[in-house]
Amino acid sequence: MNVPRHRVVIVGGGNAGISLAAKLLRGGCPDVALVEPKQVHQYRPLLSYVAGGAATLDDLTRPQADVVPRGVHWYRDRVTAVDPAASVVELAGGERVAYGDLVLCPGSEVDWDAVPGMREAVATPHASTSYLPEHAPGTWEMLSSLTSGRAVFAISDRHVPCSPVGLKPLFLAAGHWCATGVLDTITIDLLVEGSRLAGTARADRELRAAADDYGVRVRTGTSVAQVEPGSRTLHLLTANGTDTLPYDALYVAPPHRAPAWVAASGLASAGSDGFVDVDPQTLQHRTYPRVWALGDVATVDTSPSGGALRKQVPVVAHNIPAALVGGTLRHYDGYTVAPVTTSRHELLLAEHNRDEHEEPTIPFPDLVRPRRSLYLFDRYVEPQVYWHRLLRGKVS
8 A cells, every 4th residue: 555655744733733834834845744634723712712701613713724724735534543663644544644754733632531520510501611612602601691609610730721721711700790790699719720820920919819809719729529510519639638619600621631642652651641752842752753742732841822832833843854954953941821811801911931930922011910902912813813824834
């Protein structure tokens, strides 16, 4: 059987895959292939706005064919295995595709098995998430229809893409409840697995202050161990032991995991928890130098986010041809960003590197301070930058 071969094969047609494909073509790469089964492309950062009643699915959806760069060979299929020793990717339809360099950016997936009862809970009208497009509209239906009772927002830190963004539905809902006069009849609990609400100390203080303004009860170091959807009860693990908490509306930013074929293909390691084991600076696989990874599936020692890809894509686009000729590889410093609303009209940016040191895009004004201008930029301008610049490889 004749196996097609491409200079670069990219697995995943989301932000990372499309941006990288476009940038490689702009850089003169003669043969780029993309493996992506989905027929629609979504600007996923808007899902949290859908969950907060500030956007619709139509606002973030385009046909995949409209964003795949011209000149890219598109395999409309999904990967089932990689043979890095033979430099071959295996597809669900039975086809095998050979590569010179392989870039893995299929993203991560919700790990419902990590929390017993959570999958069953989100199938009811009383629990939802913004991390899956099919649930985001229902999240707003659930939150906006609540007029009394207890709303619980549970944010995991287990490989959740841009986990602080899970706070957006909370603050958008709290703003709605305040505007409709029911805030005083709703108890809001925020459960965060980590020690901070965002990656920097200043952003954490700002978000805690905003939460306090709405009367939110914040509990850090707290994870959901089990959900009982019938009784609408959470079983919690805390620093002081176990606890239970009832809910009338439950929002979850659930744990995520890498696709199973990553570990099955030998691309994970004992310490990578099933994710692609790359050097976090060069994004090159530690064992197979012609394999690269970026985005949610890669071990980059920082919080995954769409904003992080703006720094990762140019690194991989440079390093693929540089490694081929023994050139100097560029380094990714772990920059990431979490844009978090603090109301229905203000937002802050938590920007930092992998050492959790602040790394602001611009020195002035202070972007950690909540601003209406930042809200408007994140909600309306950033999507246009995404469609018209990032996906066309015009990233620095």
